[in-house]
Amino acid sequence: MKLQHISIHNFLSIGDIELQLAGRGLVLINGINKDTVSGDSNGAGKSAILEAVVWVLYGKTLRDIPADAVINRFTDSGAIVKLDFTVDDLPYQVIRARKHDEYGSGLFLYQGDTNLTLGTIKQTQEKLESLLGMDFTTFTSSIVFGQGYASVFTTMKDADRKEVLEKILELNIFSKCLEEVKLDYRELEADTANLNSTLTTLYTTRDSLVQSIKSLKDKLTKRKKEIKEEIKELTEAIKANAQEGNQLKAQREALLVKLASIDDNLKEYREIVQPYIKEVEQLLNKSRGAYLSLDKQRELMEKKVKELQDRVDNITAEFLNKPCDRCGRIITEAALPHVLASVLQELEISGQATKSLIDQVKALKEEYQKYEKEYNSKLLEKDEKFDEFIKQRDIMQRELNEVTAKLSRIIEALKRMKESKAEKESSTELETITNLITEKQEELKQVIDNIKTHQDKLESFKSRKDVLSFWKNGFGNGGIKSWVINSYLEFINQRIQYYIQQLGYTDLVVQFIPLVATRGDNEVDRVELQVVNGSGGESYLANSGGERRRIDVAVLCALQDLVRSRKGKSANVLFLDEIFDTLDGVGIEAVVSLLGNFIRSSDDSVFVISHNSELKPYFDRVITVVKENKITREENYECEFVS
Numbered sequence: 242m243k244l245q246h247i248s249i250h251n252f253l254s255i256g257d258i259e260l261q262l263a264g265r266g267l268v269l270i271n272g273i274n275k276d277t278v279s280g281d282s283n284g285a286g287k288s289a290i291l292e293a294v295v296w297v298l299y300g301k302t303l304r305d306i307p308a309d310a311v312i313n314r315f316t317d318s319g320a321i322v323k324l325d326f327t328v329d330d331l332p333y334q335v336i337r338a339r340k341h342d343e344y345g346s347g348l349f350l351y352q353g354d355t356n357l358t359l360g361t362i363k364q365t366q367e368k369l370e371s372l373l374g375m376d377f378t379t380f381t382s383s384i385v386f387g388q389g390y391a392s393v394f395t396t397m398k399d400a401d402r403k404e405v406l407e408k409i410l411e412l413n414i415f416s417k418c419l420e421e422v423k424l425d426y427r428e429l430e431a432d433t434a435n436l437n438s439t440l441t442t443l444y445t446t447r448d449s450l451v452q453s454i455k456s457l458k459d460k461l462t463k464r465k466k467e468i469k470e471e472i473k474e475l476t477e478a479i480k481a482n483a484q485e486g487n488q489l490k491a492q493r494e495a496l497l498v499k500l501a502s503i504d505d506n507l508k509e510y511r512e513i514v515q516p517y518i519k520e521v522e523q524l525l526n527k528s529r530g531a532y533l534s535l536d537k538q539r540e541l542m543e544k545k546v547k548e549l550q551d552r553v554d555n556i557t558a559e560f561l562n563k564p565c566d567r568c569g570r571i572i573t574e575a576a577l578p579h580v581l582a583s584v585l586q587e588l589e590i591s592g593q594a595t596k597s598l599i600d601q602v603k604a605l606k607e608e609y610q611k612y613e614k615e616y617n618s619k620l621l622e623k624d625e626k627f628d629e630f631i632k633q634r635d636i637m638q639r640e641l642n643e644v645t646a647k648l649s650r651i652i653e654a655l656k657r658m659k660e661s662k663a664e665k666e667s668s669t670e671l672e673t674i675t676n677l678i679t680e681k682q683e684e685l686k687q688v689i690d691n692i693k694t695h696q697d698k699l700e701s702f703k704s705r706k707d708v709l710s711f712w713k714n715g716f717g718n719g720g721i722k723s724w725v726i727n728s729y730l731e732f733i734n735q736r737i738q739y740y741i742q743q744l745g746y747t748d749l750v751v752q753f754i755p756l757v758a759t760r761g762d763n764e765v766d767r768v769e770l771q772v773v774n775g776s777g778g779e780s781y782l783a784n785s786g787g788e789r790r791r792i793d794v795a796v797l798c799a800l801q802d803l804v805r806s807r808k809g810k811s812a813n814v815l816f817l818d819e820i821f822d823t824l825d826g827v828g829i830e831a832v833v834s835l836l837g838n839f840i841r842s843s844d845d846s847v848f849v850i851s852h853n854s855e856l857k858p859y860f861d862r863v864i865t866v867v868k869e870n871k872i873t874r875e876e877n878y879e880c881e882f883v884s
C-alpha cells in the first residue's frame with residue numbers, strides 16, 4: 242500500500258490543503274498560528290493533517306473526535322478528504338465526506354474509474370481495509386506515532402500489544418480458523434449431544450425390544466405347552482366321548498331291536514287274538530239278540546197277562562153291556578160268567594206262555610251272560626297283555642329317547658370338541674406370536690444396525706473432535722500464533738536493540754517478552770515490555786521522558802521494519818507527531834538520522850510533525866501550515882535543505 246496524495250477540505254481547522262504523500266523523503270511539518278498574538282505553532286493545524294490521513298482511511302481520528310466535530314466550524318460546507326493510493330501499482334482513491342454538499346456523509350472507493358463503493362459504509366470500509374492490509378490499530382501502531390496517542394506500542398496493554406502484532410503479521414487468519422474450528426467444535430458437540438440422545442433413545446428402544454421379544458418367546462413357549470395340553474385333553478375327551486357315544490349307539494341299537502320285537506309281539510298278538518275275540522263277539526251278539534227278542538216277547542206276554550188280569554178284575558166294567566169281541570153281541574149280566582171264564586182261560590194260557598217265556602229268557606240270559614263273561618275275561622286278558630306290551634314299549638321308547646338324546650348331546654359335544662381341537666391345532670394365535678417375534682426381531686436388527694451406525698458416527702465424531710481440539714489449540718493463543726509471534730518477537734527485539742544503539746544507547750535493553758497465562762480453559766497470550774536501563778530505570782515508566790521517547794522511536798522503527806517486511810503490504814509513509822518534544826539536541830539528531838533509514842525508495846516519505854522550527858535543517862522538505870482567521874492552509878514554501 243502506497244499513499245500518494247491527499248486533498249483535505251474543511252476538516253478540523255484546515256480549509257483546503259493538497260499534499261503529495263509519496264516520495265517526499267524526510268518531511269517536517271511546521272506550523273504558524275497567526276491567530277495568536279505570539280504567532281506560535283500550537284493550534285496551527287499540523288496534527289490535523291495526520292488526523293485527515295487517519296480519518297479518510299478509517300473514519301475516526303486519533304483523538305477520537307465525535308463524527309460531526311471534524312467538520313470545520315467556520316465554513317458553511319461539509320468536510321471532505323480524498324486520498325489517492327496504490328496497491329500492487331493499481332491506483333485507488335478513497336473519499337470520505339461528512340455533511341458535504343455533493344458527497345453527503347459517506348465513504349467512496351474507486352479503482353481508477355471503477356467505483357468499488359459497496360452498499361453500506363461498513364462494507365466499503367471492510368473492502369478498503371482489506372485493500373490496505375491494515376486496520377486502524379495496525380495503522381496507528383506502526384505507521385503513525387501520534388501525539389499523546391494511546392495506541393503507542395510501548396504504552397499499550399500487554400494483551401493489546403499481542404493483538405497488534407497479530408494484525409501486523411496477519412495472524413487473524415488463524416483467529417478466523419479458530420472461529421471456524423470453534424464453530425465446528427460447537428456444532429460437533431451439539432451433534433454429539435444429539436447423537437448421544439438419539440443413542441440413548443435407541444438403547445431404550447433396543448432394551449425394550451429385547452424385553453418384549455423375551456416375553457413373547459416366553460408367552461409362545463407357555464402357549465405352545467398350554468395348547469398342546471389343551472389338545473391332549475380334548476383328544477382324550479373326544480376319545481372318551483366317542484367311546485360313550487359308541488356305547489350309546491350300541492345301546493340304542495339294542496333298544497331298537499327290542500322295540501321292534503315288542504312291536505312284532507304286539508302285531509303277532511293282534512293277529513292271533515283279534516279273530517278269536519271277533520268270534521266271541523259275534524256269538525255274544527247273537528246270544529244277546531236272541532235273548533233280547535225273547536225277552537221282548539216275555540214283556541209283551543206279561544203285559545197281556547196284566548191286561549187279562551185287569552179284565553178279570555174289572556169284568557163288569559169291561560164287558561157288561563159291551564159288544565162281545567168274538568160275536569159282537571151285547572154282553573149281558575148273565576153272560577158275564579162265561580166271559581169271565583173265557584178270559585180266565587185265556588189268562589191261564591197266557592200265564593203259561595209267559596212262564597215258559599220267562600224260563601226261556603232266563604236260559605238265554607244265562608247263556609248270554611256266560612258268553613259275556615267269557616268275552617270280558619278274554620278281553621281283559623287281552624288288554625292286560627296288550628297293556629303290558631305297551632308299557633314295555635313305552636319304557637323302552639323312553640329309554641330309547643333318553644339314549645338318543647344323550648347320544649345327540651354326545652355327538653354335539655364331540656363335534657364341538659373336534660372343532661375346538663381343529664381350531665387349536667390350526668391356531669393362528671401361535672402364528673401371530675411367532676410373526677410378532679419375527680417382526681420385533683427385524684425391528685431389533687434395524688435398531689442394532691442403527692445403533693452401530695450411530696456408534697460409528699460417534700466414534701468418527703470423537704476422532705474429529707480430537708482433530709478439532711488439536712486445531713483449537715493450534716489456532717488458539719498457545720498455538721501457531723504464539724509460535725509465529727514469538728519468532729517475530731525475536732526479530733523485533735533485535736531491531737529494537739539495533740535502533741536503541743542507533744539512538745546512542747549502549748546500556749539500554751528493550752525487549753518484548755511473550756507471556757502465556759491460563760485463564761479458565763483458555764491460554765491468554767500477552768507481550769510484555771521489558772526495559773532495563775543499565776544506567777537508569779528498570780522499567781519503561783522509570784525512564785525519563787527523553788529516554789522513553791527514544792525507546793518509543795526504536796520500537797516504532799522496529800515495527801516499521803516488521804510492517805515493511807510483509808510482502809506487498811508495506812506502507813511507504815511514516816507519520817511522527819511531536820516526536821522530539823522531550824529530546825535533546827543529540828537525541829533529535831540521532832532520531833532524525835534513524836528516520837532517514839526509512840527512506841529506502843523513491844516512494845517513501847517520513848512526515849515529522851513538530852512545533853520546533855529549528856529542526857528544519859535536518860529535513861529534506863518543510864511544509865508549513867498557517868492558521869489565519871481560524872482556517873489552516875499550507876504556506877507555499879518548501880525548504881530545500883538536505884539532511
Ligand SMILES: Nc1ncnc2c1ncn2[C@@H]1O[C@H](COP(=O)(O)OP(=O)(O)OP(=O)(O)O)[C@@H](O)[C@H]1O
Nearest residue numbers: 253254282283284285286287288289310312313314
Ligand atoms: N471543527 C473545527 N473547526 C475549526 N477548528 C477546529 C475544529 N476542531 C479543532 N479545531 C482547531 O484546529 C486547530 C488545529 O489543531 P491541531 O491539533 O492540528 O494543532 P497543532 O498544529 O497540531 O497544534 P499543537 O502543536 O498544539 O499540537 C486547533 O486550534 C483546534 O482547536
Ligand SMILES: [Mg+2]
Nearest residue numbers: 287288289388
Ligand atoms: Mg499537534
